[in-house]
Amino acid sequence: MxxxxxxxxxxxxxxxxxxxxxxxxxxxxxxxxxxxxxxxxxxxxxxxxxxxxxxxxxxxxxxxxxxxxxxxxxxxxxxxxxxxxxxxxxxxxxxxxxxxxxxxxxxxxxxxxxxNQRPRGPAKGHDHHYSLEVAFLEAVSGVTRRITLPDGGTLDVKIPPGTEEGDVLRLRGKGEAGANKGPAGDALIEVHIAPHKFYHRIGRNIHMDVPVSLKEAILGAKVTIPTPAGDVAMTVRPGTESGTEMRLRGRGVPAHGKHAAGDLHVKLHVVVGPTDEQLKNFLQGWEQPGFNPREGLK
Structure with missing residues (x-):
């Protein structure tokens, strides 16, 4: 029992x-x-x-x-x-x-x-419940994963593009056999998504932080960044401030079914990096009349 x-x-x-x-x-x-x-x-x-x-x-x-x-x-x-x-x-x-x-x-x-009980009619079999963890990019782009069942059998599970944390996929007829020639139950797979080291997702959009050097921020540059669909060259305009956000349309969660493709939101962070005497000497003689970066704190 x-x-x-x-x-x-x-x-x-x-x-x-x-x-x-x-x-x-x-x-x-x-x-x-x-x-x-x-x-x-x-x-x-x-x-x-x-x-x-x-x-x-x-x-x-x-x-x-x-x-x-x-x-x-x-x-x-x-x-x-x-x-x-x-x-x-x-x-x-x-x-x-x-x-x-x-x-x-x-x-x-x-x-x-x-x-003198009457025989029961066909009854659907019980559903079987499973839990499956997938990588962040697997959930974004879609993947087929094979899971091992308690009885040693296997089941191929197709994770559709754009699957979200906690989504439950239903595989009809993959559960327990029915009684009296009733239909088999279903397999219900609850999907859990492992966190990514620099991407995070909000709806269909993906967000990430990208560091740029002081030179790239002041003079402008072309920088290559990774996206779920591959590397992309992105233009950093001259005089870019740290914290500037840029949007790459269609570079988020790909289109699937009735859902349009999401966007990739990039937040730029200016990093100083190692300095030398030439830069230090230049900055000592460099003045920006009337500019106070902490003016808004008063």
Whole structure:
């Protein structure tokens, strides 16, 4: 029998959906088979964590489990209330069965209900939940990644261009097999994006800081910068101030489907770098009459 899903995920019964999701991500990443090759214990733990999350992440299933209508594996529990009433009935009392708010029935009807149940129809299989981390540029440009399933199988996951943190991809029919010829469940892959060392993203736009030398800022220059689609030569105008922002249209997240391409926003930072005596002597004799860079601080 499966363990209590709250215990498996290490959360309290009153935990929020966000708490449950956070606990699942942490445990799934720690015990994933790809990170623990050949470790059967980690594999079993990963399976248990995935099953617990599958139940608690579904509001309807979680509510049924909390009410005792299904067990930790998602299987319906037999109604026990009528049996308790029968066991507690006193001598000479009429034995009655109640399914809880649906009215009473004679004890003999209980057996009629048990032994004359109609066969259930087709039922869709359970969805399987997975967590997948991709690199920043993989999420921007799109990529196909292969994940290893708890049973040792593999699944190719196509990450579309522009995928955002927390997006959930649905692969139909890649979950648990259905019952009584019902359709298979789906595989739900929640995507997490690793941070980049100098890019960060806001919507469809990408932002980055670019250092320029004192000479480039004063005299102007052509500087080459990396973009997700390749290197680009960018013009720095003469007299550029540190903190100047420039926009390269269409150089952000590429166009995909109904989404237009985003822009790349570049913030320039003037860096002095190493100095020599020639520069120091020049600056000692250089004056800028009437210019006070801290005038706005008064």
């Amino acid at each position: 499966a363990d209590d899903p709250y215990t498996v995920l290490g959360v309290k019964k009153e935990a929020s959906a966000a708490d449950i999701r956070s606990a699942y991500r942490k445990l799934a990443k720690k015990h994933h088979p790809d990170l623990n090759p050949g470790n059967k214990q980690a594999e079993e733990t990963f399976k248990a964590v995935s099953a617990a999350y599958e139940l608690l992440n579904d509001e309807e299933k979680r509510a049924k489990y909390d009410r005792g209508e299904i067990d930790a594996s998602g299987t319906e529990r037999p109604q026990a209330q009528g049996w308790r009433q029968y066991a507690e009935a006193g001598p000479g009392e009429r034995y009655a069965y109640s399914s809880g708010g649906m009215g009473g029935a004679d004890f003999e009807d209980l057996f009629t209900n048990i032994f």
